Amino acid sequence: xxxxxxxxxxxxxxxxxxxxxxxxxxxxxxxxxxxxxxxxxxxxxxxxxxxxxxxxxxxxxxxxxxxxxxxxxxxxxxxxxxxxxxxxxxxxxxxxxxxxxxxxxxxxxxxxxxxxxxxxxxxxxxxxxxxxxxxxxxxxxxxxxxxxxxxxxxxxxxxxxxxxxxxxxxxxxxxxxxxxxxxxxxxxxxxxxxxxxxxxxxxxxxxxxxxxxxxxxxxxxxxxxxxxxxxxxxxxxxxxxxxxxxxxxxxxxxxxxxxxxxxxxxxxxxxxxxxxxxxxxxxxxxxxxxxxxxxxxxxxxxxxxxxxxxxxxxxxxxxxxxxxxxxxxxxxxxxxxxxxxxxxxxxxxxxxxxxxxxxxxxxxxxxxxxxxxxxxxxxxxxxxxxxxxxxxxxxxxxxxxxxx
Numbered sequence: 001x002x003x004x005x006x007x008x009x010x011x012x013x014x015x016x017x018x019x020x021x022x023x024x025x026x027x028x029x030x031x032x033x034x035x036x037x038x039x040x041x042x043x044x045x046x047x048x049x050x051x052x053x054x055x056x057x058x059x060x061x062x063x064x065x066x067x068x069x070x071x072x073x074x075x076x077x078x079x080x081x082x083x084x085x086x087x088x089x090x091x092x093x094x095x096x097x098x099x100x101x102x103x104x105x106x107x108x109x110x111x112x113x114x115x116x117x118x119x120x121x122x123x124x125x126x127x128x129x130x131x132x133x134x135x136x137x138x139x140x141x142x143x144x145x146x147x148x149x150x151x152x153x154x155x156x157x158x159x160x161x162x163x164x165x166x167x168x169x170x171x172x173x174x175x176x177x178x179x180x181x182x183x184x185x186x187x188x189x190x191x192x193x194x195x196x197x198x199x200x201x202x203x204x205x206x207x208x209x210x211x212x213x214x215x216x217x218x219x220x221x222x223x224x225x226x227x228x229x230x231x232x233x234x235x236x237x238x239x240x241x242x243x244x245x246x247x248x249x250x251x252x253x254x255x256x257x258x259x260x261x262x263x264x265x266x267x268x269x270x271x272x273x274x275x276x277x278x279x280x281x282x283x284x285x286x287x288x289x290x291x292x293x294x295x296x297x298x299x300x301x302x303x304x305x306x307x308x309x310x311x312x313x314x315x316x317x318x319x320x321x322x323x324x325x326x327x328x329x330x331x332x333x334x335x336x337x338x339x340x341x342x343x344x345x346x347x348x349x350x351x352x353x354x355x356x357x358x359x360x361x362x363x364x365x366x367x368x369x370x371x372x373x374x375x376x377x378x379x380x381x382x383x384x385x386x387x388x389x390x391x392x393x394x395x396x397x398x399x400x401x402x403x404x
Contacts, residue, residue: 167369
C-alpha cells in the first residue's frame, strides 16, 4: 500500500500546486479567515470526508475512518496569512492589498488536502482513523490551536505530526530534532514616563528618551551576563517610539520587544530581570514606568520516541544524507500546544531554491517557496501517519521499553 500511496501523491502533485496557488491569491489574516475555511471544508466534503466546521472558532477538522479498527493519528496544517504587501510578481500573487501568504501556510494547507484525497482512496485498507486538523490563526497569539483543542480536535488522538515548509533550507532536505525544536515566543512592552519640557531647558525635565535608551542598552546585558551560556535566549527590541518635535523633550517613550527561550526557568528569570533593570534605571533618573509581559506560544518539544520513528520514515522518502538533526529555531509555533496533549513531532521541509531565486526568508514581501517541497512534505506526513497506524500495540510497547 505504501508504494502505491506515494505514487498516487506524485500523480496528484499538479492538483497540490493548483490548490496552493488558489489559496495564495486569496489570503486572509489571523482571526479573520472566512473564505479559506469554507473552501477547505467544501473540498474535504467533496471527497466524502466527515467534516466539522467552526472548530474552536474558524478551524476545520476532517475525519478519515478506515474500514478496519485501529489507533488515531492527527495531521495538522495552518491556513492564515500575514499583514504584508506582496512584492513577488507571481502570476498568482495576492489579490488582497497588504495581505500575503508570506510563511508557506498556503502550501501546508494544499499538502494536507491532497493527502486527504489519497487517504480516502485507500480507506478500505486503512486500519484506524486519520484526523485532519486545519488550523486558523497560527501567526497571531493566542493562536488557534488552544481553542481547537478545547473544542475537541484532539479527542481520541494518539499521536500528531506537522511540518513547516522552510525557505531558508534547500529543497530536498528534511530537518528534525528530538526535544525542543522551536522556542517560546513572548512579547513585552515598557512605557517610560518622565517629565517633558523645552529642549533648551533639559535641567527642568526628566528626559524619557534618555531613560528609555538606557533601559534598551542594559536589557542587552541580560542574555550576555545573566543567562547560562549553555542555555539559549534572545531579547530583541522591535519598536522604540517617543516624541515628535525637534525642540521638545518627550514626556514618555514606548519600547516593545520579544523574548525567545526554551527553558521555563530562563523565561521567568528574564521576565523578572527586565522589570528589575527598568525599575532601577527609572528610580535613579526620576522616571516612572509600566511593564506588560505576555507569554506567547510555549516551546515546541518533540516526543523522542515519535521523532525516532519519523526519522525512519523520512529516510525512506529522501536520501539519508538529506535528513538531519537540525539546531533549534528561535521562532515560535503554536503546534507546541498539541504536543502538550499527545506525543508527536514537528519537522522542517526544505523549500529554498537558489537557482529559482527562492532565497527570501519567511515574512518577507518577496517570500516564496519551491512547490516541489509540498510533495516531499506530503510523502513524509502521509507515510508517518500510516506508519503509526500500522504499528502494533505490542511493537510500540516493546520499543518504548527499549528506549527508556
